[in-house]
Amino acid sequence: MSIKEWFSxxxxxxxxxxxxxxxxxxxxYLVGIGLGIVLMLTFVIMGRGLGASGAMSTVVSVVVDEVAxxxxxxxxxxxxxxxxxxxxxxxxxxxxxxxGLLFGGFISGAIAGRNKIIVEKGPHISTKKRFLxxxxxxxxxxxxxxxxxxxxxxxxxxxxxxxxxxxWSFLLxxxxxxxxxxxxxxxxxx
Amino acid sequence: xxxxxxxxxxxxxxxxxxxxxVIGIGFGFFLERGGFGSGRLLAAQFYFTDMRVFKVMFTAxxxxxxxxxxxxxxxxxxxxxxxxxxxxxxPDMLGGLILxxxxxxxxxxxxxxxxxxxxxxxxxxxxxxxxxxxxxxFGEIYPMIEGFMNGNNMGLINLPQFFGVNYxxxxxxxxxxxxxxxxxxxxxxxxxxxxRKAEV
Numbered sequence: 001m002s003i004k005e006w007f008s009x010x011x012x013x014x015x016x017x018x019x020x021x022x023x024x025x026x027x028x029y030l031v032g033i034g035l036g037i038v039l040m041l042t043f044v045i046m047g048r049g050l051g052a053s054g055a056m057s058t059v060v061s062v063v064v065d066e067v068a069x070x071x072x073x074x075x076x077x078x079x080x081x082x083x084x085x086x087x088x089x090x091x092x093x094x095x096x097x098x099x100g101l102l103f104g105g106f107i108s109g110a111i112a113g114r115n116k117i118i119v120e121k122g123p124h125i126s127t128k129k130r131f132l133x134x135x136x137x138x139x140x141x142x143x144x145x146x147x148x149x150x151x152x153x154x155x156x157x158x159x160x161x162x163x164x165x166x167x168w169s170f171l172l173x174x175x176x177x178x179x180x181x182x183x184x185x186x187x188x189x190x
Numbered sequence: 191x192x193x194x195x196x197x198x199x200x201x202x203x204x205x206x207x208x209x210x211x212v213i214g215i216g217f218g219f220f221l222e223r224g225g226f227g228s229g230r231l232l233a234a235q236f237y238f239t240d241m242r243v244f245k246v247m248f249t250a251x252x253x254x255x256x257x258x259x260x261x262x263x264x265x266x267x268x269x270x271x272x273x274x275x276x277x278x279x280x281p282d283m284l285g286g287l288i289l290x291x292x293x294x295x296x297x298x299x300x301x302x303x304x305x306x307x308x309x310x311x312x313x314x315x316x317x318x319x320x321x322x323x324x325x326x327x328f329g330e331i332y333p334m335i336e337g338f339m340n341g342n343n344m345g346l347i348n349l350p351q352f353f354g355v356n357y358x359x360x361x362x363x364x365x366x367x368x369x370x371x372x373x374x375x376x377x378x379x380x381x382x383x384x385x386r387k388a389e390v
Contacts, residue, residue: 025223045213056322075331091230101221101305115308141293182294
């Protein structure tokens with residue numbers, strides 16, 4: 001395999017004619033090293049890790065606070081994201097990080113020609129059903145992420161690379177949950 | 191020691207927000223490069239048909255883990271100033287289980303759904319709306335489960351401390367497990383590919 005093929009993962013995609021991916025992604029180990037370096041730099045620069053669900057919680061807390069301020073004031077969960085009121089809750093590290101994430105994802109997709117309006121699903125499920133599943137899965141994910149005080153990148157990547165006990169316990173259970181459930185929703189994907 | 195830079199007061203909060211945006215760009219870029227913007231590809235991990243996301247995730251963990259350990263060894267980074275979240279063992283595990291189930295049903299996690307949104311995946315809109323809903327439900331019942339959430343607080347604890355062994359040893363064990371995982375992933379992909387060929 002030539003260096004170029006290894007880089008683009010081209011070779012493997014050709015061998016596996018059934019490949020799910022129409023466009024060539026980078027070699028996964030190479031991407032992993034890149035992602036790992038971003039994470040490491042975050043530790044070195046900020047003394048914290050990456051995250052995403054925190055930014056979503058800020059949005060939810062602000063909406064609840066707008067609609068029912070008294071209700072939000074009596075709830076410690078929302079209060080954590082609303083701050084002390086001296087500055088906008090959106091002036092938050094994770095909020096800016098997620099804005100960057102959206103931008104970075106868009107740039108990478110644009111370069112590779114992968115930015116397309118499509119629905120990700122297997123061939124045996126209707127679009128409507130896929131949307132319903134996406135909503136249900138998203139709800140469970142939002143709920144679970146808040147219970148674990150972080151999600152795949154917060155607890156998994158960050159906690160994982162700092163060898164956190166909670167992070168690894170969390171990761172283990174994510175795999176248990178996902179592999180345990182996979183059989184029951186296989187019609188959606190394969 | 192000179193890092194973490196922020197903790198040593200090398201720049202203010204305003205600058206940290208700009209850095210957050212720049213770091214986010216790197217994060218999103220590599221996630222998309224790895225295929226994390228595709229729900230099908232993410233879900234493929236759980237059927238062993240394409241283990242790309244698994245490989246990316248664990249390579250990232252190992253890279254950052256070894257890198258930060260080395261920088262700490264060199265005396266560049268004070269590892270005790272890095273915040274990675276307290277361990278609340280029961281909420282962490284139950285949350286992980288619920289999240290794992292949600293992952294395979296929904297096809298994304300919050301970060302990857304962001305990349306999916308940015309690259310035009312319509313299902314990611316429904317996923318994200320669901321995510322907001324799930325967080326709202328959690329927020330609403332939070333006062334009722336506050337005891338559970340704040341119980342079992344084990345503080346900022348890592349695996350070496352928990353097992354009472356050397357940090358480097360755990361690091362080495364994780365690397366071995368990761369290499370084993372990669373070998374399994376490569377083998378699983380080949381197995382599923384030959385299975386499919388046999389079916390065709």
